[in-house]
């Protein structure tokens with residue numbers, strides 16, 4: 001098995017080391033999805049920035065020309081050029097940002113698409129390791145955080161970096177001595193950023209974790225509302241909610257104070273820097289080595305090049321949380337599916353339904369063997385009953401037949417084809433599954449039936465619905481077959497949902513059928529209804545029926561009694577009843593239970 005770590009979604013503690021922003025850079029690589037436009041944006045930003053910087057240079061020219069002569073003509077010329085430059089800067093930035101919006105949306109689209117496609121490929125083992133609710137809330141949260149970062153500060157930050165670079169170049173070209181003085185502020189400001197990273201960073205990471213807790217709790221509460229009301233737990237839940245919410249509030253204010261005090265600090269550093277440049281410049285002017293114009297330009301540039309740093313500062317928490325979120329998104333995307341098609345896997349040829357298990361061993365987690373030396377054979381068209389105590393391994397046998405999980409050793413064959421030599425999709429296409437909790441999509445009844453097989457026609461679906469005793473209740477629904485099932489079918493009864501999944505399995509028209517406790521959650525009358533539908537479904541198909549009530553599997557040609565992962569007994573109902581073994585005891589205990597229900601002692 002190729003499991004990487006058990007803690008797939010690393011908790012967002014303070015990410016350490018220089019790799020802190022690696023995930024964010026990796027996310028930014030998605031901007032490259034639209035290469036040409038991205039390059040155009042960069043070129044526009046560059047032109048805009050140069051025009052912007054030139055404005056400061058022109059300001060110096062204006063001052064110089066004023067100090068030399070009072071000719072309004074020369075000044076007017078300079079002013080015209082400045083207005084021109086301002087217009088160029090405006091237009092290029094405007095175009096740049098407009099195009100950038102498209103680039104970011106494409107990048108985000110691709111990122112979401114990749115993530116979604118990847119989760120579809122992941123094996124069930126991955127989902128076993130974390131509660132689906134938490135995974136969902138994390139993924140949606142993380143995508144939101146990265147999206148917000150891409151939409152808001154990213155463009156400004158990229159522009160800021162251009163500005164910083166261009167300003168520095170301009171300064172050194174104008175006067176390297178003054179440029180050196182002006183640059184003194186850079187290490188100071190970088191130091192402040194690092195300080196913020198050390199102090200506020202972990203606080204923000206913690207805040208994000210607290211918010212994720214809060215979201216998780218809210219989701220669970222809303223999803224479990226019925227149970228909460230039934231158990232009159234509203235007060236307790238509200239209390240817990242308040243507790244988690246308060247924790248988020250406290251962490252939030254701590255993080256925010258830390259980042260906000262950085263603002264006045266930056267302003268202080270900037271002002272000192274401007275004062276230093278002014279002082280040095282004035283001395284140089286007195287010594288005749290600098291013109292007033294160049295000093296004016298410098299003062300304006302000094303203010304300018306602090307701006308991007310302030311932006312980085314102001315968005316530091318954004319950058320940090322986006323990079324934590326990106327890290328978690330990529331940790332899912334880097335997760336390798338452990339159930340994969342073998343090289344050279346072929347399509348499973350249409351089967352008759354001859355299933356063979358030979359000495360199969362299996363464990364979900366290494367070291368804890370769940371199935372031990374399972375061997376059995378199901379002939380085409382046979383009904384195989386599986387029974388045994390809860391946790392014996394019945395559902396597990398099904399999980400490995402459908403290759404939701406890979407076995408440790410042994411052989412599983414269908415019609416003589418090893419299931420490991422065929423593709424997963426061709427295997428699953430030929431196995432129909434009806435589970436205890438019927439799963440329906442939030443779609444129309446018809447589309448839910450069509451889900452059974454690609455290309456199924458309306459007529460086929462209606463015929464299957466009739467066979468499965470669904471037709472009648474479907475026709476009573478407001479829009480018949482076109483009724484939209486809300487929230488996975490919560491507008492149907494449990495029994496009706498189960499009948500629909502049976503109809504869906506009929507539409508699929510496959511040779512191998514699995515029914516796992518399909519009638520466990522319904523009343524006896526509905527059970528009879530479902531049983532009748534199931535019997536029709538079973539005709540001519542190999543079926544594996546897991547049932548708690550042994551009466552359900554009584555007609556099976558072969559019953560496998562599973563205990564603790566081993567097949568401890570097998571045979572028909574009559575054969576095993578004569579043996580007075582495990583099955584007999586199981587049957588008698590249920591039988592006595594039934595009698596006790598009817599004739600209370």
Ligand SMILES: Nc1ncnc2c1ncn2[C@@H]1O[C@H](COP(=O)(O)OP(=O)(O)O)[C@@H](O)[C@H]1O
Nearest residue numbers: 128364365370389390391392393394395396397
């Ligand atoms: N996804 C899983 N991860 C780890 N252990 C599991 C998983 N599913 C089931 N098990 C364990 O495997 C054993 C058999 O479970 P299962 O096949 O579901 O029993 P049942 O006979 O009731 O259907 C149980 O001990 C159960 O705890």
Ligand SMILES: [Mg+2]
Nearest residue numbers: 394395396516
């Ligand atoms: Mg089970």
